[in-house]
Amino acid sequence: MMIKFVLHRLLWGAITVWFIATATFFAMHAVPGDPLIQDKAMSPAVRAQLEARYGLDKPLSQQYFTFMGNMLSGDFGISFTQENRRVNDIIREHFPVSATLGIAAIAIALVGGVFAGSIAAHYRGQWPDKLVMFMVVAAISVPGFVIAGLAQLIIVRLNAAAESTVLPVAGWGGVNHVWVPALVLGLGTLAYLSRLSRAAMLEVLSSDYILAARARGISGISLFFRYQLRNALLPVVTELGPAVAAITTGGFVVELIFAIPGLGRYFVQAVQQLDYTVIMGTTVFYGAFLVVIVVLVDISYGLIDPRIRLSAGRS
Amino acid sequence: MGIPVFRFAPWQPPILPDVECAAPPSWRWSPSLLAAAGTAMAMLLFVLVGPLVWQQDPSQQWLSQVSSGPTSGIYARVVGPIPAKGTGNLSRLTVIESNTERVHLAWPEVVSVERFRLYRAKQHQSGKGLPLWQGRDRSYTDELQLRRQIYRYTLVDADTGIMLFSTETRPEPAISVFEAQLQGLIPASAAVYPEYVRLPAHPLGTDALGRDILARLMAGGRSSLFVGIVAPLLFISFGAIFGGLAGYLGGKFDHFAMRSADFVVALPFLLFMILLRIAFGIGPGEDGILPLILAMLLLSWPSSARLIRGQVLALRSQPFIDSARLSGVTTWGIFRRHIFPNVLPVLMVAFSFAIPQAIFTEAFLSFIGMGVSPPSTSWGAMCNDGIKTLLSHPGQLLWPAAMISISVLAFNILGDALRDTADKRSGGVGQ
């Protein structure tokens, strides 16, 4: 049963990736413009050489099959704009950056969200609850680029006030570079998770076994950690998968503003410069990444909560 | 689960367990719902009725007052093209003409100084300020974005850096003849013109091209809210019809519908949004709103399709539908009388959560320069313009950002309240 389900999901995943690749391929070629054109006029001989190098001299259908063949063997070709770099290298070098940022964002969102949610649930209906819930809605109502810009401004003021570099303003490479962008990136998820954990916590608080535990004389910190938190984490954990996927694929703005060499930034550049191979490589990679996450989430649902029937899938 | 996982990702529908809504729930008007609905209405009024009250053209450029703070209507001197000539014997740095179109300065010869450098600073600023010019002449006309404030000019020996002279001046408000003619304040061919003309007020100031920010907020809001409301309306209607049919008809059509929804959901949203936006292209002169809505429709319909399909599936097996069918009500009738009223609350909730997402998506695309194209504007595009001048003129970013935030906040609270009402259970997360 389990194996059949997993195989089924994986098959669908593969078909979905194929679909993404095909859709991207044709959408990209439908974009007007010429990927080879450059600032200065080039001679026909040079142009012919370039077309042959990238296989653009062949009909579109043939280019499609060539691409599919290469994709199956795991090769996305060489970038148009970064002439000496293979797309595989670009993904391999820059995706870990996006992923690190994404995981840090999730970590912040998870810790902050559960904390805020627990506080809100504990003081249900009182001012801390209202404050947390208002901040949650407010946090998702400010556009990310505004938060990012303001965050930079604050860091600059902070560093100026402290007359030393407390936090770097931009860049990448060390642990200090991660926190602020990750916080900005994870803020939406943080807000979402705090609502989720508040609700879950409320449900747990009114359940029989908490009453039973209280009756047995367990209270305070021990009750919170051993009974409430553990159980309230279930819905939060099940939501982490989609959150990871969304965050790692959606960090463009943060990457742009904080000068982080993540994959998202490369994608935006590639689209603007019609870098065919990089566009294909990144979309297919991200598509596959999303699909894998979704499959993993589906499987983990089955593992965590036996009430969910595996064969039905999620749709 | 109305809060999106990621701020720019499409809204994901809650996976509703068993639907047990026999009758549409009754609406409760809580204070927060009222406040949110009021704010949303106020926003709509602001962008729709506002322009009737504040009748400035949002694309009119007052180059004589770029990036100015809030102003009331002022009189400005009309200055001709030829600057006043320097006068004979000077003993120090002298202001010969001083208005916001130009400050004309002249200074005497200084022994052993070959090249001069001229700086301009605001009155209370420390340091020499902005280097304006370097050269051998003994006069200079400063025309660089002058405002009505006191300036201090400092003349320095360019080679040694020794300070030679310093003087202060406060330019009077002015407008060039050319601009006054362009704006129709004085006739184009007239040889004589009035000494002063009256300029309009700008309660929120002007942007970097001298356009009235208040008028632009209204015009920008129209695009933002138009996209924010029309796009969700379209993709939710399409999704609802598609999903409703899939749920009701079942079988092959259902399978097809759900698999296509799976595919579309699997596309990386933002990546495809950008790709589609470029693929549809915007021709010259178009405002780019239509391709934007089209791209959103193509990518965002599956969530509501799934949502409605689930609802319809659950409803289809309810006894009251069976009895309606047995008593000879047509399919259309069943849809109209029984199914539609029952899914409406869910649709309303989905709609009110889709609006902030659509506003964000538009703002984000405009922010990276792939949204509406000029002369149309939107709050996101205004943010994009404003972020460059965040340090010197924060208002140009903060106003449109505040407008986005307030509308999104209002629609989020509205959605929350609607959901709480539609939802029988407490807790506020919707399941």
Place this chain on the structure above:
Amino acid sequence: MREAKGIVTGKIASAVMLIVFAVVGIFPGLPAQASAVDLESKSITLALATEPPTLHSARATDTIASFVISHMMEGLLRYGENGELVGGVAERWQIDENGARFWLRENATWSDGQAVTAQDFVFAWQYALRPETASQYAFIFYPIKGARAVNEGLAPPDSLGVRAVSRTELYVEFAQPCPYFLSLTAFMSYMPLRQDVVEHWGRRYAADADKMLYNGPFTLTKWVHGAHLTLEKNPHYWDKSSLRISRIDMPYITADPGAQFNLFRDGQIALANLDTGLLDEAVKRGYDIQHFHSGSLFFLEFNFRAGRITANRSFRKAIQYLLDPAVLVNKVIGLPGVLPAYSLFPVTVRGQRQAFRQEYPVRRLRQDLAVARQYLDQAKRELGLEVFPPLMLLAGDSPRAVQEAEYYQYLLKRGLGLDLRIDQQVFKQRIEKMRRGDFDIVVAAWGPDYDDIMTFADLFASWNDNNRGRYSHPEYDRLVRFAQNSASASQRFAAMAVLQDLVVDDVPILPTYENAMLYVQHPQLKGVRRSVFGGDPNFRDAWIEP
């Protein structure tokens, strides 16, 4: 039942938390933050605007690559402290109408210790001209005899008019007189390449720091793509004793001037470019703001293809009398140093003895709304039109380009009642539309490729492929031909003065502004050369003051 489930979930949750903290925890600890300048280690830190797409000297085209290459490679000649040409790999040289001869230093070496030979130059130039190299800058070799034929695939590479007479002597034969050839040898495409290394790496040459050879003052010791480049003093450089900076670290790549400025303010980088929005803040902080003319000209280019309204001279005159570059520069752009442009030739173009524009000042028109409207009426009559159809203004998508386009749109609407539709396109689409002629007016720019007036003058000759509007004027062509073949400097520049006047009179383009870069620099950092040619900024002769 519920109890049991809770424990399982709890374990999973704790495991997830643990993994998250583990991943967050294993970030490499940050070494002490690099500062803008470090006197002790003689190192400076900078931010790059973008990652150089390639550092292959034969193929690179952009300014960032030019900056990096100018530090890690050295040509026959190079630019000295004051922007004058001085000997690089070449010790002495001779130039006349027919060709040039260079004698190379004995002690010039590659970063692997081998000597730089004349053959390395012959190989590099032939390599750059081969069609399969597809170098955008192949045309810059065209003054050399046979270069065009080689580039078009009509002749074998070894037919190129350049010979290694001996290991240290190089002879170049010209196709036509080329008084500016010496400045070309400092250009990045003219850098030497070692055949064995280039052929060993093939297409991967210069893809990473360890996949290339250096012969310049610095070597690239670190290249983390998209993130970090480091240049360090080249121990094999023949003149290493004259270098006073031993390390240039570039750990930031961001095109956002705001982010760069924040880094500068934070004491992280030694140099930051400014734009309009940051100016006030920089002044407020009392920074010493400097600027230099980047030598590039921005202009409106009209379309002269059949059927275009912009082919009508009166129509162009109307726009010329309407658009005042001074207003654009002072009000819209608002950066001191940026100059309103009235001539095809920017102030940085050299004349016979001093700047060309000082020798031959440009004729200036006084903008006048009434005159502009008269010209428009005249155009209407000449074209037999009742109303003008909407015109397409092709523009870029950078913030300044959009702002500029919005200004033109408003100005033409208000001043002449013309509908200007902005066609805002990202780079590749814009260039493609320019090539196809799919525009009425395009906001274009041209940066000089070599230090001679011809880099601007031949731009609108009817045979130039970069003449996107297909402007064709016999007198213009004649003047360009004359200057190209003339060996007399005075006659050449006199012809160019006539050409300058022709551009004002016939308006093939409407110059708008001459760009300048505004920047702030760390007060301890001295001797940075900012220049139009030879890679900008240049730190070869820079030093850190205690």
